Structure formats: structure tokens, C-alpha cells
Amino acid sequence: MENKLRSEAEQQAHEHSCKLLLNCYIRELALEKENDIRINPNKLTYAVAFPASGVTVTGQLSYYSAMGEHEYLSMESGGEAVHYRDLVRWITSELIGDGEQGASSDQHGMLKSTVQMKSSLELENVHPLSENTNRVEVACARDFAQKVDNSVGNLTLYIGQAASLDIHDYRTSEQSLLYGHPFHPFPKNSKGFSEQDVRKYSPELRTSFQLCYIAVRQDVYVQEWVDDEAVMDLQELLRSHVQPILKEKSEMYGLLPVHPWQYAYLSRLTEIQHYFQDEKLILLGTAGPPVYPTSSVRTVYVPEWNCNIKLSLNMQITNMIRTNSAEQMRRTLDASRYVRQHDCFGAEPNTHIAYETGVATCAFDDEELTSLFTIAYRPIEFDPANTYVLSSLVETPLPGMRSRLMTMLGGGRINAERWLDRYLAYSLLPIVRAAGEKGIHFEAHLQNTLVTLKDGMPVDFIVRDLEGVSVDEELIREQDRGASDLLFYPRENAWARTSYYFIVNHLGSLIHALARDVNVPEEHYWKQVREVLEGELERTGNAYVQHLLTTDAFLAKQNLVSCLRGISQTPVYVPVNNPMKRIGSEVRGSRGIQG
Structure with a gap:
């Protein structure tokens, strides 16, 4: 058997x-x-x-x-x-x-x-x-x-x-993304993990483990928080483990959580052996509460501390080395501050942001070496019992089966239409409003978004991973000029991120799952999206909404070509036809015939 x-x-x-x-x-x-x-x-x-x-x-x-x-x-x-x-x-x-x-x-x-x-x-x-x-x-x-x-x-x-395991909360949804990106040639590549590592650390296998920790002397330790209330005191949380090792030197060190695989890798690096010899770095081993790797593999969920920690892993997940560069972390913290200061979704009671609130690392002269240690904290401010990662909901447990979302809804076209209508009100509309009114754009792809459900229906939409935020440089106020230049982009570049990640990647796959499961063309649900956008355009005149309705095509990443050519860091793009434009043309054409 x-x-x-x-x-x-x-x-x-x-x-x-x-x-x-x-x-x-x-x-x-x-x-x-x-x-x-x-x-x-x-x-x-x-x-x-x-x-x-x-x-x-x-x-x-x-x-x-x-x-x-x-x-x-x-x-x-x-x-x-x-x-x-x-x-x-x-x-x-x-x-x-x-x-x-x-x-x-x-x-x-x-x-x-x-x-x-x-x-x-x-x-x-x-x-x-x-x-x-x-x-x-x-x-x-x-x-x-x-x-x-x-x-x-x-x-x-x-x-x-x-494949037979169900999902019933945030943790299990994070650990149920079995298939991954539907337009990537090798979405489950984890080059660098041995077969044993795959079994120990893959979220898809519902694994959990303890993190390892490194004590970093204060003259080498660097941390930055968006505000004082956000600070996590790991020294206090892990005192019973750290005190017997560091003893009277405890106050001289800060603590860095490290993935066990990365811990073993770092302990062997010749470039930092003198830091160990000088006790600027001290290996503390395994400690703390159990953590659960999430769909990104290197980010872990820590229920006891009510947070996620974005760790560094010096290995390939899909086609990217998953370490945290100084530029990425600068963008992340600056984006958290900027989006908070501008109260991005303040008028949207059902739309939220999972902020990164702090970064910690070592102050090495070599930036690449520093990126191997760098981590970011992301508190959990949603209901983990009823919140799910979108990418897991649209997947099927096995090829040929219904998506998990449609199974939750009990199937049926009407149920899917009701669900999508509510979902668009909490996701699409706030996102285009943030772009149009405040110039703030998100990389809101399926794996970067969460939904909280009540009786199967959406009640909250959450965007995360703020490293992908970009701001329209034409809409920044004079007092914001001092913010990080890393956030500011020409209007067309900022909008291209939103239109690809949310429209092509996110809505494209969500609508595909709904339409396939009730056996109707995808245009059936794109028509529903179009009608929602037409109502928004009539109310607000939002230029981005106008673009979504009228552009011939959106741009999608050429993941296969970019991977084959070795240019994943700077991928090329290809046009994908806009189904809403075609639907609008058909409607106008039919009206003309009737007239």
C-alpha cells in the first residue's frame, strides 16, 4: 500500500x-x-x-x-x-x-x-x-x-x-500551501535543504521546532523599532535559558533568534570565527517556545509571543536566496512608518496591515555577512483562530478536487458571488483607494494577504510584508520628503506593482479557483469585478480604476524565462490580456446592436 x-x-x-x-x-x-x-x-x-x-x-x-x-x-x-x-x-x-x-x-x-x-x-x-x-x-x-x-x-x-490534512486556523493555513505559485516553473524548490532538512523544516509537513539564539555584544548588536511600544525584550523572555550561560555579562548582550539550519551554517563560517573567539558572538543553542514555519519557509509563527519572525536563510526558496539585506530592511521599516503616519486604511474598518515593527542584526563591515543574521518582527494583531492565508484557500488538497475555499462555502455559484462581492469591498476597493488618494501601493499577492472569516464570509482583509510597499513620488507631501528614497517610485512603476500583484497574481488565481469549481468561465467573475469597479469610478473618478477597466493588458512576470536566463532578481514581464476590457467591449457592442 x-x-x-x-x-x-x-x-x-x-x-x-x-x-x-x-x-x-x-x-x-x-x-x-x-x-x-x-x-x-x-x-x-x-x-x-x-x-x-x-x-x-x-x-x-x-x-x-x-x-x-x-x-x-x-x-x-x-x-x-x-x-x-x-x-x-x-x-x-x-x-x-x-x-x-x-x-x-x-x-x-x-x-x-x-x-x-x-x-x-x-x-x-x-x-x-x-x-x-x-x-x-x-x-x-x-x-x-x-x-x-x-x-x-x-x-x-x-x-x-x-494532502489529507485540513486547515482550520491561521497556523494550519500557513502550513498548507502544498503547490505554491501557479506560474512558477519550480515553486517548491528548496535547494540547500537536504532530504532530512526538508522533513524537519518544511511548513507543508506541519513541522514545528525551537529556534536557536546568538548573544551579540552590544558594540556589535543593532536593533531598530518603529516605536518604543513595539520593542520585544528577548532577554526577559528567555532569561531562564540565557542567565546560566552569560551570567553577570547578560546586560552586555542582545539576542538574535536564528533558524536552526542557519545557526548550523553560521557556526561554521570562517569569516566570523574571531567574533566567537573574542566573545562578541556567543552561541546559546536551542531555546524558547515552539515555532511553526509559515508558507515562506523562513518566516516562523510564534504563538506564545503572538508574532511572526522573518528570519534569514542562506538558501534558495523557489529561485531566491532568502536573506534579509540592509536595503530590504530599510524599506520595510520606512514603509511601516510611512503607512502608519498616513493612516493608510483609516477609513476602511475591515482592511488592515500586518506591520513589521522591528529589525535586529549584527553591525559587520561586510553587508552580505550582516544579511545572514538580520531578522524582522511582525506582531499578530488579527484573530488567529479564524484568519487564513489566501494562497492556501485557493489551492486544492489534491489535483482535481475543489479549492479549500469552495469547500468551506459548500459550493455553488451564488455562494461564490456573495463571497467575492464582500471580499472585493474589503480588498480591491481599499487598495485602489490607497493608490489613488495617498499614492501608497502594496505587493498584495496571494501569499502576502490574509482574510478573517465568520460563518465562511470575509470580515477582515489583511496585507503583510511591507518591504514591497512603493509610494507614488508625485503624491508625496513636502513634509514627507525626508522619508526614505527607497519608497518613492514614478507613478507608472508603483502602479505596475499593484496591478501585477493584486490583479494578475491575486485576483487572477482567486477567480480561477471560484470559476473552475462551479464550472463557469472566469469572465463570469471578472464581470462582477468590473461592475464593482464601475461603481467606484462613478463615485470617485479614480484614475487607477479607470485604467483597470480600459487597459488592453496587464503585465505579468516571466518567471520561467527569468529563471532560465538567471535574472530572477530583475525579471522581465509579458502582457496578459485584461478580461474586464473585453467584457466592457462586449457589453458596449451588444448595446449598440440593440440600439
Whole structure:
């Protein structure tokens, strides 16, 4: 039985990864390779040709997605089922540009922008697409394939051991994001964790552990808090553990919490051994209450202290090294102060922000070394018994099942419409108002947002991770000029963050889950979003709302291309059609015919 279950988990992980790879490829390269990609929404058939490899992938869709999050019934080539490693090889061959795979660079030029986002905001050319080719180096291709393998292996483990576990509160929702980003080629990659580490530290396996701690002498220790009330006194909280070790020297040190994996890594670093010898750093070992890794892996939830702690992990989660740089922490604290001072959602009683309130680290001359120690505190100010991470709600426990959200709602189109209507009032509208009235923009993607439910219905919406806040430099007041320049962006760049993270990433996947589960086109719920925005535009004249209704397309990250080219820190973007514009055109067209 165990072998059979493992085989089923492997198959499900494999099929899900094939879906990710093909959906990424179709979304990111549909314009550049329009002659090679064919999808028939009416017949639910598709064909994707890979000329460099001389193959075509065909099959049936179980659901066609207007935003590209297609669900597949079958995927084959030459009469045989496609393996995810086949897709990796064929995709790489299309993009590699030269070398062994045989695709010529002049056939695969970088996608040029064909979209002009015309509106009263003149949001044009906001995406950093270059004139360079899509050329991929062989070493990058090899690294890409290894990360996909790692992600599939982890996903197999998660499906096999945790897919049957339910979610019933904040903690379990944080630890239930089994599949991750629906438009990333390897969302569950954790390169750097051994198999044992994966089992010990993966939130998907409902793990918990104690943190480790390092005592940092005050001449090396640095901490900053948004105000005095926010200060967490770890010395007091851990006194019974620290006092016997530091004794009369206790007051000479500050404490840094550290992830156990990072603690082992730091203790071996040659660059800091002299700090240990001089007792500027003292390893205190494991202590304190149990913590629970959250969906980001390196951030942990500490119920006993009623907070989250954003730790540093010097390893790859998806495709990024998860340490906390000085610039990221400066942005985080400055954003917390700025958003608080401007009472961002003060007029929105059901919309809230989970603030980062403090940062602690070591004062090393080497900034990269410092980032290995840096942590941030985020208090819990919501009801953890009834609050959930959105990304976990829209996922299905297993491929082919209903989303957890629709299971909570008991299914049905009417229930979904009622839920979405309430949700948009607490999320979308406050976000566009904050952008239009105060110039404040959030990276409010699914994993960065929470919802508190009562009887299954939204009662509160919460945005977190303020490192992603950006402020429209045209709307800052003179007295705010002294705030961090890191927050201020040209209007079109700030808005591009909001439109991608909340509209494409967040609403795109939420609407996909609702529509798929009740078997209606996604346009059914995008029409509902459009109607909400039309009401807001009539009341306020908000230029951002006008843009959402009228732009031809939004910009979405090319995660697959960026990962293959090794430019994840500065990803390129691709236009994704705006379903609300099309719905509006159809409505106007039908009115014209009636007239």
C-alpha cells in the first residue's frame, strides 16, 4: 500500500509540474511564438509545437482559463504521455539560442512590447524588457532542470504526507500551501535543504521546532523599532535559558533568534570565527517556545509571543536566496512608518496591515555577512483562530478536487458571488483607494494577504510584508520628503506593482479557483469585478480604476524565462490580456446592436 500511495503522489506531482511548465511557457511566449501555440477554448483542445526539438504536445483541457491557468486532462506527444523532464528539455531547447540543443539565436529574440497601456495615466513601457535575445546558457539550463527536479521531489513528499490534512486556523493555513505559485516553473524548490532538512523544516509537513539564539555584544548588536511600544525584550523572555550561560555579562548582550539550519551554517563560517573567539558572538543553542514555519519557509509563527519572525536563510526558496539585506530592511521599516503616519486604511474598518515593527542584526563591515543574521518582527494583531492565508484557500488538497475555499462555502455559484462581492469591498476597493488618494501601493499577492472569516464570509482583509510597499513620488507631501528614497517610485512603476500583484497574481488565481469549481468561465467573475469597479469610478473618478477597466493588458512576470536566463532578481514581464476590457467591449457592442 505504501508503494502504491507513493506512486500516486509521484504521479500527481508530475502532472502538476507538467501543468506549471506548460502554462508558464504558453503565457510567457504566446506572442513571440504565436504560430507554435494553439488553444481552442470551445473544443478544449491545445497544441504546442517545439520546433527546435521537432515535437508537438497535444491534448485536452479540463478547464480553459482566460488568465492562462489552464487545467489539463491529457498531455502527450507522438502518442505517448509527456514527462515533465521532456518539457524541461524541449522548453530549454527553444530558448537556449546556441550550443548543443540546436536552436538558433535569431529565431528566439526577446519578446518586444506590443502593448501600450493607454489610459489617463499613460502607463506605457513600464516593463523592463530589453532588446537582448532570449538566449539561455547551458549552465543555466542545467541548474534550471535541477531545480525543477528538486521541486517535484518535494511536492511528491508533501502530497504523499500532507494532502489529507485540513486547515482550520491561521497556523494550519500557513502550513498548507502544498503547490505554491501557479506560474512558477519550480515553486517548491528548496535547494540547500537536504532530504532530512526538508522533513524537519518544511511548513507543508506541519513541522514545528525551537529556534536557536546568538548573544551579540552590544558594540556589535543593532536593533531598530518603529516605536518604543513595539520593542520585544528577548532577554526577559528567555532569561531562564540565557542567565546560566552569560551570567553577570547578560546586560552586555542582545539576542538574535536564528533558524536552526542557519545557526548550523553560521557556526561554521570562517569569516566570523574571531567574533566567537573574542566573545562578541556567543552561541546559546536551542531555546524558547515552539515555532511553526509559515508558507515562506523562513518566516516562523510564534504563538506564545503572538508574532511572526522573518528570519534569514542562506538558501534558495523557489529561485531566491532568502536573506534579509540592509536595503530590504530599510524599506520595510520606512514603509511601516510611512503607512502608519498616513493612516493608510483609516477609513476602511475591515482592511488592515500586518506591520513589521522591528529589525535586529549584527553591525559587520561586510553587508552580505550582516544579511545572514538580520531578522524582522511582525506582531499578530488579527484573530488567529479564524484568519487564513489566501494562497492556501485557493489551492486544492489534491489535483482535481475543489479549492479549500469552495469547500468551506459548500459550493455553488451564488455562494461564490456573495463571497467575492464582500471580499472585493474589503480588498480591491481599499487598495485602489490607497493608490489613488495617498499614492501608497502594496505587493498584495496571494501569499502576502490574509482574510478573517465568520460563518465562511470575509470580515477582515489583511496585507503583510511591507518591504514591497512603493509610494507614488508625485503624491508625496513636502513634509514627507525626508522619508526614505527607497519608497518613492514614478507613478507608472508603483502602479505596475499593484496591478501585477493584486490583479494578475491575486485576483487572477482567486477567480480561477471560484470559476473552475462551479464550472463557469472566469469572465463570469471578472464581470462582477468590473461592475464593482464601475461603481467606484462613478463615485470617485479614480484614475487607477479607470485604467483597470480600459487597459488592453496587464503585465505579468516571466518567471520561467527569468529563471532560465538567471535574472530572477530583475525579471522581465509579458502582457496578459485584461478580461474586464473585453467584457466592457462586449457589453458596449451588444448595446449598440440593440440600439
